[in-house]
Amino acid sequence: MVLVCNIFNITSNNKTFFYKDWFERSIKYVDQLYDYRIKDFYSFNDICYIYGIPSNNFLKYYTLIKSIPIHIKSEINTNNAPCTQTTFVENILGRKNKTNKIFYTLQIKNPTENSKTQNKWQVLFGVHELNWKHIFTMPYKATIESTLRNFQYKYIHRIIATNKYLFKCKLSNSNLCDFCSENIETIEHLFWECKHIQPIWNHLTSFLEQQQLNVKLSFLNVSFGIYSLKSKDCNNIVNFILIMMKLFIFNMKFKKQVPIFNCFIHSLKLKVQIEKEIALSNDTLQNFEQKWNRIKFS
Ligand SMILES: [Zn+2]
Incomplete structure (x- = not known):
């Protein structure tokens, strides 16, 4: 997958976007907001549903979507377009x-x-x-x-x-x-x-x-x-x-x-480690441990 554009590089009135709530829900790249099937950005309701964004964030959503330059939108389209099921x-x-x-x-x-x-x-x-x-x-x-x-x-x-x-x-x-x-x-x-x-x-x-x-x-x-x-x-x-x-x-x-199964376990270990880092920075280590503690890699 081609990395499209970091949301934090987009500006509106020369101010950079940084939505803490969104960042904590791992929304970092513009393509995460894009629905490849309809070749348009997800509606606000969809974003709320997918990422658990609070429903009073509509203005944030609207400002961000309106500020995404048109060339980035077309880049998303050409870089990564599972078009077969568009309609x-x-x-x-x-x-x-x-x-x-x-x-x-x-x-x-x-x-x-x-x-x-x-x-x-x-x-x-x-x-x-x-x-x-x-x-x-x-x-x-x-x-x-x-x-x-x-x-x-x-x-x-x-x-x-x-x-x-x-x-x-x-x-x-x-x-x-x-x-x-x-x-x-x-x-x-x-x-x-x-x-x-x-x-x-x-x-x-x-x-x-x-x-x-x-x-x-x-x-x-x-x-x-x-x-x-x-x-x-x-x-x-x-x-x-x-x-x-x-x-x-x-x-x-x-x-x-x-x-090879051991290669899979190796990549699973890395994934869990990454989840742990995210949990640490989000202050949700307790949830992480509750979920992942039962998995022991020997
Ligand atoms: Zn075969």
Whole structure:
């Protein structure tokens, strides 16, 4: 992801923006405010919902959005544009006008109007109706990191560049899996079925067991999360790890290297360390420890 522009470099009447509340909620870059699907900035309601910004911050939001120079907006567009699903919100609602509610809020309010992608998942899992409210809100509960949230969002919408897809677009020489070179690289194969990926999930199950987090992993919960553990913190930790693992697999695919479990644990350790630093500077160390203390890296 290309770093777009630091919010604190934008000025209005020669004054630099620094919103303490926003900074503490990790809003630092302009692209975090941008909705790539509609190629426009999130509405104020969306920002409140996604980042937990207080609802009396409208003037702050408005001043900031109005002060973002037009060239930065076009830079965001050209640097990082998952355009394929640009109009899907309209498609789902079956109406043309742009809506200012983001996708998962729509899903919560219109649970009966499933998209083609949602139906595809349901057929795949042989489930009549998946709990889309849980599925869409899970990444926002599990992590504050936009990279992980974005990845899970794309995963849910199957906007994942597998070789099956790339080959169809003539962007890859083969549709076979980069790890085993034996099967067609679909989402199902890449993240679950591949003979090089199954051991990784088995390792993860044992690792979680060591932390007293007993879960039976399946392609369904690996894809969409765990909701059955005794506390919300436990569910959130496991879901954080599940998103991170999928992103790890995906990154290794592009390196064409078979994922190694210990490398994953190493990057998880770093991530937790970063969360700790953020918690320290935000004075929320107690929350951090309550959440992460159960994870012991040996
Ligand atoms: Zn494979």
